[in-house]
Amino acid sequence: MDADDFPLHPGRRAGTAALIALVAALAGCAAGPAVRTTALPEASACRSLGWMPPQANAPAATIADQKIRSAIQRTLDAAGRAPTAAAPACWVTFSTSRSGGASSGSGMSVGVGAGGVSGGSVGVGLGVGFSIPIAGGPVRDTRLTIDLVDAQRRQQVWSGSVDDAYASAAPADDDIERAVQAILAKLPPAR
Numbered sequence: 001m002d003a004d005d006f007p008l009h010p011g012r013r014a015g016t017a018a019l020i021a022l023v024a025a026l027a028g029c030a031a032g033p034a035v036r037t038t039a040l041p042e043a044s045a046c047r048s049l050g051w052m053p054p055q056a057n058a059p060a061a062t063i064a065d066q067k068i069r070s071a072i073q074r075t076l077d078a079a080g081r082a083p084t085a086a087a088p089a090c091w092v093t094f095s096t097s098r099s100g101g102a103s104s105g106s107g108m109s110v111g112v113g114a115g116g117v118s119g120g121s122v123g124v125g126l127g128v129g130f131s132i133p134i135a136g137g138p139v140r141d142t143r144l145t146i147d148l149v150d151a152q153r154r155q156q157v158w159s160g161s162v163d164d165a166y167a168s169a170a171p172a173d174d175d176i177e178r179a180v181q182a183i184l185a186k187l188p189p190a191r
Contacts, residue, residue, distance in 0.1 A: 033162040037186045043158035044191045050088030071180040091149045096142050141167045144179050
């Protein structure tokens with residue numbers, strides 16, 4: 001059996017082509033993550049950057065944190081704004097938090113669905129499915145936020161974030177790079 005065994009009506013062929021074009025266009029528009037930024041005018045005064053000093057009693061950096069910091073360093077290095085200054089105008093810091101799209105990967109769920117088939121034949125289907133977690137811990141959609149803090153005044157002057165940066169406790173390097181680059185592409189130029 002091949003596609004020629006089920007020819008499309010010419011009107012349906014055009015409709016199918018239009019639907020495929022729409023889906024492709026929407027997929028192209030959604031290719032990059034949506035970045036939200038907030039800035040004060042002082043953000044352009046961040047001529048030199050350095051990493052924000054760690055706070056007392058801060059928890060140890062996770063592997064994901066270390067990967068994010070490395071990605072930020074690489075991206076800023078490539079832009080000629082490496083955070084290396086001993087007495088910087090602004091500090092670079094980042095944080096991760098659970099975004100609105102978080103879902104729990106723990107627990108068992110049951111789903112029931114019904115559907116119908118239209119066209120040349122009539123049919124109704126009913127299905128029951130079970131979902132049992134095989135990985136430990138929850139699946140988390142993560143918001144990544146990168147901030148610039150005026151080092152002298154100790155005030156945040158710029159923030160960029162992206163939701164759904166990754167959905168794992170051990171995110172893929174590509175997901176981290178993509179999120180970091182999208183955020184830092186919105187960083188205002190230094191004056």
